[in-house]
Amino acid sequence: MQFDVAVILDNWQPLADGFARTIGICTVSLPIGFILGVALALLRLHGGLVFATFAAAYVELLRNIPFLTQVFLLYFVLPEFGLRLSPLVVGFIALSAYASAYAAEIVRGAILSVPAGQTEAGYALGLGYATILRRILLPQVLGYILPTSTNLAIGLIKESAVLSVITVPELTYEAQDIIGRTFSPVEIFTIIALLYWGLTALVSTLTKWLEIHLQPYLTARRTG
Amino acid sequence: MTNLDEFPREDEAGTGIKPPAAVEIIGLNKWYGAYHALHDIDLRVVTGERIVICGPSGSGKSTLIRCINRLERHDQGSISVGGLELTDDPKRVQATRREIGMVFQNFNLFPHMTILENCVVAPMSVKKIARAQAEELARSFLARVRIPEQAKKYPGQLSGGQQQRAAIARALCMSPRIMLFDEPTSALDPEIIKEVLDTMIALANDGMTMLCVTHEMGFARQIADRVIFMDHGRIVETAAPANFFANPQQVRTRQFLNQILR
Numbered sequence: 001m002q003f004d005v006a007v008i009l010d011n012w013q014p015l016a017d018g019f020a021r022t023i024g025i026c027t028v029s030l031p032i033g034f035i036l037g038v039a040l041a042l043l044r045l046h047g048g049l050v051f052a053t054f055a056a057a058y059v060e061l062l063r064n065i066p067f068l069t070q071v072f073l074l075y076f077v078l079p080e081f082g083l084r085l086s087p088l089v090v091g092f093i094a095l096s097a098y099a100s101a102y103a104a105e106i107v108r109g110a111i112l113s114v115p116a117g118q119t120e121a122g123y124a125l126g127l128g129y130a131t132i133l134r135r136i137l138l139p140q141v142l143g144y145i146l147p148t149s150t151n152l153a154i155g156l157i158k159e160s161a162v163l164s165v166i167t168v169p170e171l172t173y174e175a176q177d178i179i180g181r182t183f184s185p186v187e188i189f190t191i192i193a194l195l196y197w198g199l200t201a202l203v204s205t206l207t208k209w210l211e212i213h214l215q216p217y218l219t220a221r222r223t224g
Numbered sequence: 225m226t227n228l229d230e231f232p233r234e235d236e237a238g239t240g241i242k243p244p245a246a247v248e249i250i251g252l253n254k255w256y257g258a259y260h261a262l263h264d265i266d267l268r269v270v271t272g273e274r275i276v277i278c279g280p281s282g283s284g285k286s287t288l289i290r291c292i293n294r295l296e297r298h299d300q301g302s303i304s305v306g307g308l309e310l311t312d313d314p315k316r317v318q319a320t321r322r323e324i325g326m327v328f329q330n331f332n333l334f335p336h337m338t339i340l341e342n343c344v345v346a347p348m349s350v351k352k353i354a355r356a357q358a359e360e361l362a363r364s365f366l367a368r369v370r371i372p373e374q375a376k377k378y379p380g381q382l383s384g385g386q387q388q389r390a391a392i393a394r395a396l397c398m399s400p401r402i403m404l405f406d407e408p409t410s411a412l413d414p415e416i417i418k419e420v421l422d423t424m425i426a427l428a429n430d431g432m433t434m435l436c437v438t439h440e441m442g443f444a445r446q447i448a449d450r451v452i453f454m455d456h457g458r459i460v461e462t463a464a465p466a467n468f469f470a471n472p473q474q475v476r477t478r479q480f481l482n483q484i485l486r
Contacts, residue, residue, distance in 0.1 A: 115330075115332075117328060117330055117332040118332060118334065120295050120328070120332065121326075121328065121332035121333075121334070123293075123294075123295060123321060124293055124295065124321060124324070124325070124326035124328075124395075125321070125345070125346035125350070125394070125395070125398060126318055126321040126322040126346055126350040126398060127345075127346060127349060127350060128314075128318065131349050135334075135345055135349070136334055139336045140334075140335065140336050143336070215336070216378070217335055217336050217337075217378040217379075217380060220377070220378045220380060220381050
């Protein structure tokens with residue numbers, strides 16, 4: 001077996017483009033997914049029977065169907081109903097929806113794990129639920145969700161490779177394209193594996209940093 | 225149902241004019257499913273009165289004071305605070321809560337906010353007081369509970385006694401007319417209890433209307449106008465502390481006092 005570094009160097013441009021698109025797709029989908037996730041969590045907790053059931057059904061549906069199948073449904077089945085979306089749009093929708101379902105459960109669990117006394121203390125002070133949510137619950141929820149959100153972000157980055165099957169020109173798609181031209185799977189798959197690993201490692205490091213710097217109260221110690 | 229006759233402070237001068245009620249509870253009943261948590265409670269608390277409520281666990285004493293600021297919803301009867309009856313109307317509930325400060329067994333300080341921030345969040349959000357003014361107010365109350373130097377620390381950095389005093393300061397920042405204490409010293413080490421009780425005694429001496437669920441009988445002797453003993457969701461006995469401890473009328477009260485005073 002040979003490992004020809006020149007193949008990678010010769011094709012750095014499409015690799016860089018693909019990598020940038022992977023990062024871009026994930027950077028947009030993750031926050032959208034989280035905003036939807038918070039909304040879904042609140043619907044499930046306080047939305048009344050109809051909205052809570054809708055939110056629960058949405059989460060169950062998205063978590064229980066393979067991501068690849070969801071992508072196929074959006075890309076191949078929706079056009080049968082007259083809705084034809086470009087691969088990139090399908091990619092954004094599918095990844096955001098995927099992230100929202102997991103984020104909803106992460107956020108819901110986190111809100112429930114803030115002690116009831118926190119909400120009671122807010123009520124006792126005369127605060128309304130919206131203020132309690134914004135000033136008391138969600139800031140504490142951040143502490144609970146950061147570690148689990150790291151898993152979600154990493155999962156999202158990895159699932160984004162699936163979008164190559166519907167020709168979204170992200171890293172895996174570009175890699176397959178290069179291999180098709182150069183017949184060098186060893187070099188190209190190795191380098192994209194390293195790129196994915198580097199990206200997810202960066203995310204882990206970043207969230208660890210956030211855990212410390214967004215939550216000074218968790219690391220503050222008694223000083224007497 | 226005879227509780228209303230037992231209030232010694234009312235109408236002592238025989239003028240026929242009742243002092244204004246800070247809290248008026250009439251015919252209060254509450255159930256948790258089939259469990260009858262509060263049974264025909266009548267209680268009238270006048271402004272400036274200090275009430276201590278004691279009783280075994282599960283007797284309904286915490287539930288009773290939590291009904292007063294609507295942390296628990298009552299099923300029957302009426303509760304009026306400052307003449308305003310508590311209903312399901314959220315505006316009324318919030319208006320009532322604004323007049324009532326509450327101190328919890330587990331402090332319930334907001335861990336992600338500094339002590340100062342804990343104290344200013346409600347005055348700024350509910351009363352729309354400017355930050356500078358709210359902070360000034362907060363610092364004055366933190367000085368009053370003798371922890372002015374802890375303002376910039378997080379709750380987790382304080383001892384239990386300091387946290388509870390911070391929680392008292394936080395409640396006082398809303399300038400409540402009534403303070404509810406739900407077992408404020410039960411989570412504290414014995415040697416720390418005194419610093420919290422001293423803070424409560426100072427508050428009582430300033431004329432605050434207080435309802436305290438506590439088993440600190442020394443505290444009850446020192447500041448209470450009335451001691452209420454509850455059991456199985458009923459008010460069993462109400463008396464001035466001197467009578468309550470020296471001459472309890474009910475067998476159940478005597479049993480309870482024998483258990484805790486030794």
